[in-house]
Every structure is written in structure tokens, then in C-alpha cells.
Amino acid sequence: MTFDMESYVDLDLPTRRSPGGGSFDADAALDLVTEFCISRDVYLGTKYSVIPQLDRALRIASLIGPDRRWSRIARWSGNDDTGAAPGAIVPNDLRDILYSRFVAAMPDARWLPPISVVSVSRWARFSQSMRRARDLDLGWIVPIHREVLLVPMPTVRYADGSAGVLHDDTGRPAIEWSDGSGIYYLRGTEFGESVYRRIVDREMTIEAVAALQNADQRSIALRYLTFEQLINGSGAQLVDTDVSGARLYRLPLPPRLARDRPPGYGQFDYFVHTCDTGHPACPFVDWVEPRSGLRYKAESSEA
Template sequence: MPFDGPVVLDAVARFCDTRGLTPTKLSVVARLSRALTIASHHGTDPRWRTAPYWAADDDPGQTLFAHLLPQDLDSQPRDDPSRATGDRVLAAELRRRREPTARWMENNAVVTADRWARFSRSMSAARCAGLGWLVPVRGELLAVPLPAVRTAEGRPDVLHDDTGRPAVEWCDGTGTYFLHGAEFDERHYRKVIASELLIQDIAQLPNADQRSVALTYLSFERLVVDSDAELLDVGVRGTKLYRLPLPFRIRRDRVVGYGLYDYFIHMRDASHPEREFVEWVDPAIGAQRNAELCQAHAFGITLEQWLAIDAEG
């Protein structure tokens, strides 16, 4: 969403004036991380701890009793488009800083435009003009533009982009890389999407989410040639079932009783043999060493149904 600075600053000034929160100085800060750092150093504005959600001169057009109460905001669905982006990016930023979300949200140390737009015409206008957050600090109010946000297909609640772009990209060109909700530094992100990491490298990634996601980007060559995967079975249609021994650190990520191995099947498109696919298999199915059973399970049908389709083809 493009950021219209003059519109945002004018709308924020109206929002503050109607609530007795007029700042000494109003500034735009390009990144949320920078605004949080400034707030940590300078301290937050104590007036905002009791800032009223509703003001008579800034009513969004409904009676006061039609509005959600502040305590009801957290009960709204997590995929609600009106709140998802701001909350999701803020939560990711606070995780990176290892700070609890409650510390910033409960005292209005960070004001998410998505939420407050429900109670205010001026905040709604600021949100439509690209405002993401307000961070009130002593003597100054910081306005942070909403970044460009990319999510997984069909999953607006999961930050993701594997095309080489940051999933969260700020207006100054900086950004944060995510794959299926797991955050990566740029160096590891590019290695993961290029399938350049060995399984031993993946085992050294800092957290279980990163390790789990990175495994799914391993190419067939990396899995078989560089990771000592063992061929267990070849199906009648050429589907191959492999068993992959897991390094200790990745085994430790799995649930109790998972076992020592991951399983995957490798197949080629009959119409286009140059196209190959790797699909991970439930260990309970893979351990039965039947490639066709694994293929049937992937399609959500029984082995008999799968073999009947094969026979008809």
C-alpha cells in the first residue's frame, strides 16, 4: 500500500487532538524496528496508557454501543483482514527482539492502526493512506508506514515468499525474509530457496521451525547424493520410496516416538519426464516400504483404489 505522508500526518494530528494527546513533534520512521528502538531509549509517552478509544468528534459513524470494547479485540479471528497484517508484523518484530507483545500493547506503547481504525474516522483515513503503527515516545509521536507484506497462497496469516523477495518489505527498501512463517536471515534464506544447504547444514539452523521448513526445499540430488538417503522400494509406475536418516538435532525436533528417519517419494511426470517431484511421507506409511502405498496415501485414497486407477490407465 503506498504511503501518503501528508494525509497520514494530518489524520494522526486530528486523532490526537480529539483525545487530548497532541504531540510536541510528529515524525515518520521508515521501519518498525527503528521506532521500537527509539521508544526503548527515550521511554514511552505515559499519556497514552489511558488514551480513550472513542471520541465524540472522531466517531466512525456508529453509536458507541455498537463498537467492540477494547478487551474484545483479542477475541476476534486471527485471520480478520482488518487486524491481521499489523498484528502479525508487530508480533514477528517483537519475537526478533525477544520482547513480550503484552509489554508494548497493554499500555499503548505501540498503537496498531488496524485496531484503532474501528473507533476513529481519522485513524481509518490514516490506515487507508498507509499507516501501520503509532509509537508514542516522550516528546514525540512516531508514525510507521505499513510495509509490503507477502503471505503463503491461501494462508493470509502466514508470512512467506520464496521468490527472493522479503516477505515484509519496508518503504526504505529493507525487509525481513520468511518461508512458511519461519524467519531467516538473508544469507540462509537464499541458500534454502536455492537448495544449497546440506542436511548437516540444516541441522545447525537455530530453531526447529527453520529446520523443518529448510528440509522441504532440499532438492532430490541433495537428499539422495549428499544426505545418504536409502532407496527402499520402486513402484510399478516408477515412484521411488526413500528413507532419510536424520541428524540428532533434527530428530530431537520430532514428536516422541517419531523414529530415526524421514521418508519421501520421488516421481517424474509421465507426460514431461524432465519434471520431477519430491513429496514427504508420513513415517508410519513410509516404514511399510511400499512406494505405491505412499503414493496412494498422498492422494488420500486406498492402495486398492490407486492400483485400480493405474490398471485403468
């Protein structure tokens, strides 16, 4: 990813709705960060910019370089009393977790953690202004040469009943930055936007699913195929129908999908096709654990 360093500043972020129902006020956040920099004597000649995405802010930082004045106050970051190795980030909250995720993908940014921990939650342990900024949904501050980059918290979405599993299949990024951009996840697995949209819009064929390079992506994408996509040209066979009309099908898997299976699961997948009595035009597909499907009974498989 490349940047036009003359135009990377983005201050057109006056207000954003936060995940908790509050809002991000860029002007108020800028005032609080300025107050913090004054209290730490790193404010002279410093300018401030709001950057919507953390990974973008970190890449800007890796190009421009750190503000060496901050090295003398790095001990205030809160890492000194965690027992971690010098400069290590301990993932105590979402800000730390996301920060670690993006730094880990940037081998050229290894200098970042020792200079300063940018999580506002960590600075908030020692600064009232940072506590107030955290409450405004400011996520991170990234000190670079004579400048501080402010990054608002993203909206983060998880799978229902699965704490910490990034997921959204409604067309929205599971990590959504303040400018609407983001990263797409299904059941904790990251997808590029174009593939993600083909999956959730039910536009994939079983052959297209098999062509995906990542085994986790193939496994998840398979579960989003419609009944028609599973039946048409796939060789799926009806093997049983129970008294309620639920039908058990056996689906022969393309070689790449078959190789994804645990040992002993065979070359087939199994699914039960049912129809909601309240919505007879809407068929439902429930995937069956293969060892249950091997018994060839729709009733027992559905249970």
C-alpha cells in the first residue's frame, strides 16, 4: 500500500457513532491529546492529525519515523509493570489486541512498540486527559516525528454466542473503521472483500469454493451455498426422508474439499434439507456431522 504523504491527513471526521452508542468527537479528542502532550512536555512544534485506520497510521509512522522525544516517557505507557519483555505488547483489551494484530503484519515497524505504546487504554492508567479521550472512543495515538496521529476505535462485530470470534455476514466489515472501510471476517477467518461478498450474496458455486486457496475459507464458504447450488450439477444424492419431510443428502466433495476433511470422515458431506412451515418457499440447509450422516437417517442426522 502506498501513500501520498502530502495528502494523508484526514480531519473531516467531526462525529461518528461508536459501538457503545456514544460518538467520536475529533475536535474534543484533539484537545485532550494536546493537553496530554503538554503535560508530558512533547507539545512544542507538534501537530495533530486524525487517521481513520490503525494500519494506515502505522504505515505512515514506519515511513516518517518516530518522535524521539517520546522515548523518555515510554515508561509511562504501562508496560513496565506487566512483567512483559521490554517493548512487548500485552493484549489486555481490544485496543492492545488490534494493535498487536497490525504490528505483527508489519516487520518494518518493529521500532514502534519500544518508542511508545499507543493504546489509549494504557495511557489512561496515568492520565486523566487520556481517560477522557478513551471515553470518547479514541483508540490509539501514534507519535511520529513532530506529529501525533489519532486513530478512533473501530466498530468490532462478533459471532453470536462466540466471544472474540470476528464475524459479520450481513455485508459489513467485522472490523469497521470510522471512514466505513474495514476488514471482513466470517467465523473468525479473514476474507478479501470481493470473495466475502460473493459468499454472503450466495453467488459461489461449489467449484468456486473448491478453488479458494485457504482451507478455512473453503470450509466456511461451503456452508453458505444454497440448496440449489448444492444440488445442481454437484452429484448430491437423496439418501433418506423422515416423517416430517426433512431430507438427508449426501454430497460428493471435489478433491480439494475432500482433502480438508479430518481422517475417517470420508469423501462426502451431508446436509438436511427442510422447509419452515411458516415460510414454505424458503428452504433451509443444515449441515450434518459426517459420522452421523453415514448412518443414512434423516431423523437421527437432524437430531
